[in-house]
Amino acid sequence: MTSQKALVFVTGNANKLREVKEILSSGGHPIEVESQSLEIPEIQGTTVEVAAAKCRKAAELVGGPCITEDTALGFVALKGLPGPYIKHFMTEIGHDGLNAMLVGFPTKAAEAICTFAYSAGPGTEPIIFEGRTPGTIVSARGPKVFGWDAVFQPDGYDMTYAEMPSDEKNKISHRGKALEKLRTYLQSLP
Ligand SMILES: O=c1[nH]c(=O)c2ncn([C@@H]3O[C@H](COP(=O)(O)OP(=O)(O)OP(=O)(O)O)[C@@H](O)[C@H]3O)c2[nH]1
Numbered sequence: 633m634t635s636q637k638a639l640v641f642v643t644g645n646a647n648k649l650r651e652v653k654e655i656l657s658s659g660g661h662p663i664e665v666e667s668q669s670l671e672i673p674e675i676q677g678t679t680v681e682v683a684a685a686k687c688r689k690a691a692e693l694v695g696g697p698c699i700t701e702d703t704a705l706g707f708v709a710l711k712g713l714p715g716p717y718i719k720h721f722m723t724e725i726g727h728d729g730l731n732a733m734l735v736g737f738p739t740k741a742a743e744a745i746c747t748f749a750y751s752a753g754p755g756t757e758p759i760i761f762e763g764r765t766p767g768t769i770v771s772a773r774g775p776k777v778f779g780w781d782a783v784f785q786p787d788g789y790d791m792t793y794a795e796m797p798s799d800e801k802n803k804i805s806h807r808g809k810a811l812e813k814l815r816t817y818l819q820s821l822p
């Protein structure tokens with residue numbers, strides 16, 4: 633991207649913003665991000681439908697190019713639910729409740745899904761960049777600072793997201809994977 637202007641990330645979530653800045657400011661082609669905290673109503677639908685609707689609305693409110701993101705946590709035993717509705721489950725039932733939902737099911741497997749959307753401006757259809765990380769739902773371990781980080785153990789690791797140093801999480805996370813795709817796209821713009 634030739635423009636020197638910072639990319640506007642519309643989110644109300646300070647932890648997301650911290651990770652997005654960490655990820656996009658590192659690497660060979662750093663991208664500067666500035667945030668706008670706007671309350672955007674979230675629709676029901678697939679992860680892509682929810683993410684695209686959020687970005688369309690954000691671009692209207694910002695009046696220019698912006699990115700948004702929607703994060704889902706899908707339980708394999710529940711065929712992908714809670715998915716994009718995880719925020720409400722997390723708020724209402726917490727870490728113990730998420731574990732309790734899976735009692736009696738043979739698999740505790742889950743998938744963290746990050747769906748970034750980029751809009752070039754109001755009325756422009758958002759472009760979607762998705763990152764997925766498979767893992768398992770475990771009893772909470774590590775700092776309970778960010779959402780469900782303490783109960784999500786990515787496959788191949790004996791630490792939960794919450795127990796990992798942030799640069800380690802960012803390398804393998806749903807968010808890190810989605811942002812690498814977004815970075816490649818932004819670099820391809822004239
Ligand atoms: O443990 C976590 N590790 C993560 O990496 C992560 N990313 C998001 N979340 C949580 O999952 C829900 C997504 O809902 P969500 O995408 O609508 O986010 P949000 O409403 O907080 O912000 P935004 O929609 O304004 O951007 C919210 O409860 C977030 O706190 C995470 N939890």
Ligand SMILES: [Mg+2]
Nearest residue numbers: 644674702719
């Ligand atoms: Mg939200």
